[in-house]
Amino acid sequence: MGVLSGKTIVLGVSGGIAAYKSAELVRLLVNAGANVRVMMTRNATEFITPLTLQTLSSNPVATDTFSLTQESEIGHIRLADTAEVIVIAPATADVIAKAAVGIADDILTTVLLATRAKVAFAPAMNVHMYEHPTVAENLAKLRTRGAVIIEPGEGALACGYEGKGRLPDPAIVVAEIEKMLSAQDLGGENILVTAGPTQEPIDPVRFVTNRSSGKMGFAIARAAWRRGAAVRIVAGPSALATPYGVERIDTVTASAMLAKTSSSFPWSTALVMAAAVADFRPANPARGKIKKDTRGLRLEMESIAD
Ligand SMILES: Cc1cc2nc3c(=O)[nH]c(=O)nc-3n(C[C@H](O)[C@H](O)[C@H](O)COP(=O)(O)O)c2cc1C
Incomplete structure (x- = not known):
């Protein structure tokens, strides 16, 4: 409700x-x-x-x-x-x-x-x-x-x-x-939220991603703002509109999301990690677009946590 x-x-x-x-x-x-x-x-x-x-x-x-x-x-x-x-x-x-x-x-x-x-x-x-x-x-x-x-x-x-x-x-x-109408019980808090998917490049035009919409992280951000917090979202590519009152930093890849989250971390008093960060990425993204007449494509994936 x-x-x-x-x-x-x-x-x-x-x-x-x-x-x-x-x-x-x-x-x-x-x-x-x-x-x-x-x-x-x-x-x-x-x-x-x-x-x-x-x-x-x-x-x-x-x-x-x-x-x-x-x-x-x-x-x-x-x-x-x-x-x-x-x-x-x-x-x-x-x-x-x-x-x-x-x-x-x-x-x-x-x-x-x-x-x-x-x-x-x-x-x-x-x-x-x-x-x-x-x-x-x-x-x-x-x-x-x-x-x-x-x-x-x-x-x-x-x-x-x-x-x-x-x-x-x-x-x-x-x-x-x-x-x-909301209790201002998060007044004075700086809440950092990660939200949405990440995209990991295969080549300059293709990527590997997941089905995260960002809804969860954006809803958390909206609720935290409503309760009086200053809120910053580090968002992967998401079509959702930025919740009113919330600062949004857009990112694409997992490593960029880590960098942006890390640089905002000292500002924050709490971090909520709701993003669906990729676990694997293509190990060797191509510098140029892989031609469509390439016969089959074998992608080597590496773990992102490594
Ligand atoms: C076409 C038109 C548009 C108006 N737009 C505004 C407005 O956007 N803001 C405003 O403060 N006054 C505006 N006014 C002036 C107010 O209507 C006027 O000050 C009026 O006395 C306000 O009455 P109220 O505050 O009792 O509603 C406008 C007047 C006209 C004729």
């Missing part, structure tokens, strides 16, 4: 262009087994409809503090109390400022003041807005009070500018929520 299974996550959506990405975020959270309650600022409803988020979350969406039906059916205090984590994604400069000074003039900001749950903000805005000293000061204030600030990504922004301010991929927001 995943970390999010059965957990109540309150998602606050504010009025930025990235509000459309909240639909994907709700879907990922629901698929991971979370009970998702969405609250939106009035301006957020200009960007994405409550109906979309209500349908995806299978729960009523709160948009109005003073609606008679919403207050009796959802209730701002109930939302604040039932949340195990509240995540504001996207968080506008406006909502960040209100949260920093304690303004509670709509459902989202009122719930933020009324809750004892852990809160995360995923700022998303134009790069000049994000770099404005006021926004930086407000974020620093929220961070000091214990809120998690999910760093925006860099790249082309919807407003036409390039720079920092993109809402991170919804999968990253989910990873941050999972971390908030």
